[in-house]
Amino acid sequence: MPMFADLGQESLDALASMVQVRRYPKGAFIVGQRDTGACMYLLTAGRAKVSLASEEGRELVLDYLEAPAHFGEMSLVDARPRSADVIAVTDVEVLAIDGKDLSMAIRIQPKLALSLIATLSRRLRTMIGRLEDMAFHDARHRVMRVIMNVATANLEARGVAEIRGMTHYDIATLAGTSRETASRIISSLVRSETITTRGRTLIIDLPKLTQELRRD
Ligand code: CMP
Numbered sequence: 001m002p003m004f005a006d007l008g009q010e011s012l013d014a015l016a017s018m019v020q021v022r023r024y025p026k027g028a029f030i031v032g033q034r035d036t037g038a039c040m041y042l043l044t045a046g047r048a049k050v051s052l053a054s055e056e057g058r059e060l061v062l063d064y065l066e067a068p069a070h071f072g073e074m075s076l077v078d079a080r081p082r083s084a085d086v087i088a089v090t091d092v093e094v095l096a097i098d099g100k101d102l103s104m105a106i107r108i109q110p111k112l113a114l115s116l117i118a119t120l121s122r123r124l125r126t127m128i129g130r131l132e133d134m135a136f137h138d139a140r141h142r143v144m145r146v147i148m149n150v151a152t153a154n155l156e157a158r159g160v161a162e163i164r165g166m167t168h169y170d171i172a173t174l175a176g177t178s179r180e181t182a183s184r185i186i187s188s189l190v191r192s193e194t195i196t197t198r199g200r201t202l203i204i205d206l207p208k209l210t211q212e213l214r215r216d
Helices: 009-016 073-078 099-108 111-136 139-158 168-175 179-191 206-215
Strands: 019-024 029-031 039-045 047-053 059-066 069-071 085-088 092-098 195-198 201-204
Touching: 009 099, 039 073, 039 099, 047 069, 059 069, 059 111, 059 168, 069 111, 073 099, 073 111, 092 099, 099 111, 111 139, 139 168, 139 179, 139 201, 139 206, 168 179, 179 195
Parallel strands: none
Antiparallel strands: 019 092, 029 085, 039 069, 039 092, 047 059, 047 085, 195 201
16 A cells, blocks of 8 residues: 555564455445444455445445545544445455554554545545535536546546446435436536546546536
């Protein structure tokens, strides 16, 4: 993980002795909402989703995580039950750090603490954005905003403004709308050439999408 790239061998050995490698198949629950949290996870391979399930079985996806990322730190920091489910979307590999080892891990790599704070801050911003969208904007705007956020994150991580491995249903749940509505909006963006498709990958023209969002 990039966060540990500048550590010497001794520190890496000390960290390695505290983490446990775990593998989960696609579809597995890594963390269950309301469970007691005993450890946090560094996602080293694969994709996972953070979601909430209603009693009637409806799903609200809060975020998709792609390695390298981390999750499960909230219960360790505030000693409350898990705030959400974290489910493997592909086969996943994680490094589990036991709660009692977290402060030692931070002593070895102080960047870990900064990274935890930066992640919390990014999540809060995303949630503020979604709250704002829910209160002030319609489904079209919300779907465009989800596409903008995912494509921008991929541009930063991989240098391409595209969306891969997400279905229209995934985009719809993030935007708080139905799959049918999301598909209709994506088709209209394809017609206006804001999005082009290559197989199941969506390639986003970010300047055009920015214009559409401003106009909306
Ligand atoms: P924890 O509450 O221990 O277990 C569930 C985890 O999901 C939580 O820690 C966070 O790491 C992660 N999580 C909770 N809410 C969000 C969110 N809004 N966006 C991304 N990740 C989240």
